[in-house]
Structure formats: structure tokens, C-alpha cells
Amino acid sequence: MAGEINIFTGSAGGYRWHLKASNGEIIATSHAFSSKAAVIADIEKLKANLCGAQVTDRTAATRNPHEKPPSVVNVTHNYHGPVVQQTGDGNSAQLAWNNTGTVNQGQANTEQIAPGYEQLATVITDLLANLPVVGFDDPDEADVRETAETLLTEVTQSEPNQTLIRRGVAALKGYLAQIAHGAAEAVTEEASEVARSTIEGLSAALPF
Known part of the structure; x- marks a missing residue:
């Protein structure tokens, strides 16, 4: 069974999607959208960009919440x-x-x-x-x-x-x-x- 993307309305309002793995585990959830059309458009964007996406290990860059954030100029996240x-x-x-x-x-x-x-x-x-x-x-x-x-x-x-x-x-x-x-x-x-x-x-x- 392949994974699936479900659209739902959150308890705080708005439309959201979450991505379920084939075992039923939710592995990603979107922020709230004001309309169903907007959440569908975001899903299509996700589907278009997910295949072949590059995986980058950013764990070495994780900072302590107590530290002052570093200067950031033209960095891609x-x-x-x-x-x-x-x-x-x-x-x-x-x-x-x-x-x-x-x-x-x-x-x-x-x-x-x-x-x-x-x-x-x-x-x-x-x-x-x-x-x-x-x-x-x-x-x-x-x-x-x-x-x-x-x-x-x-x-x-x-x-x-x-x-x-x-x-x-x-x-x-x-x-x-x-x-x-x-x-x-x-x-x-x-x-x-x-x-x-x-x-x-x-x-x-x-x-x-």
C-alpha cells in the first residue's frame, strides 16, 4: 500500500494536509490554509517537488536555544x-x-x-x-x-x-x-x- 496525503480541518480552523506512510504513520503535517483550494495547490506543489528531492544533513548546524542566532545572509533552508x-x-x-x-x-x-x-x-x-x-x-x-x-x-x-x-x-x-x-x-x-x-x-x- 502506498502512502497517502489527507486533507482535514484543524481544531484551530483552516485547512491542512498530512502525509501518511504506508504503515499509517503521519510523517508530515502542513500549516493552516484559509481555503481548500489553497491546501490542494500546496499538495500539488509538494507532489511535484518531492520526487528526487535532495536530502541534506543539517544536524551539525543545530544550535542551542540559549545561544544567540548566527548571522544569516543568503542561506537556503x-x-x-x-x-x-x-x-x-x-x-x-x-x-x-x-x-x-x-x-x-x-x-x-x-x-x-x-x-x-x-x-x-x-x-x-x-x-x-x-x-x-x-x-x-x-x-x-x-x-x-x-x-x-x-x-x-x-x-x-x-x-x-x-x-x-x-x-x-x-x-x-x-x-x-x-x-x-x-x-x-x-x-x-x-x-x-x-x-x-x-x-x-x-x-x-x-x-x-
């Missing part, structure tokens, strides 16, 4: 989500929204991150990139993704709402705690370690 970029002077950072596939970061749609929130943005984008490793079930993953993206939007405001950020970070830590402590089903050691380090990173990254 295969992760279909937002990333943090240091500006040329190294004193500020931008959020590059990249949900359409592999792009050159120098050409991505970017927004300035409010001063003091760079580390928090980095921890959150790392969490989004590691969602397949953490292995939330579909409803929880949809909620985590929505909360994370809401926080990323907020940290690009000129005066981020501290109450909203505090609540959002607390919600993310609550979801991650289930994985960190092995409370969810079939939690791997790698998933637990990612969850634990992300919780620590979120706690250390709040600038207030």
Missing part, C-alpha cells in the same frame, strides 16, 4: 516555515516568513523583531521546525502551531503585548510538558529532549 535572520550590523534581527518552500532568505518577506525579543523568536521558530520530531497528535500540533505563529506576529509589533506573550509562552510550555515528561503516547527520547530544551529556552527568552 528547506524548512517551510518562519526563520530568524540577524541583520548586517548584528544588533537586531528580522523574522522571515517562508511557507512556500525553499527560498533564498535574502528575498524572503521579512519583518523587524522588536528589540529584546530576538531570542524568543529564535526559540519559537526552532520549535516550529522541530514539530515533526516532537510528534504531537494532530489537534495539539495545530494548536501549538497557531499559538507559535501568533507569538511570532506579536514580537514583530513595535510594542509587543506582554500579557499575550506570557500567556502564549505558558500555553506552549504546557503542551511541551506532556512530551518532556513522557505523558503522551509513544514519546521518543529525542522528542522528550527537544521538548525539555524548548521549555528551558522559552523560560530564558522572555525579556520581562
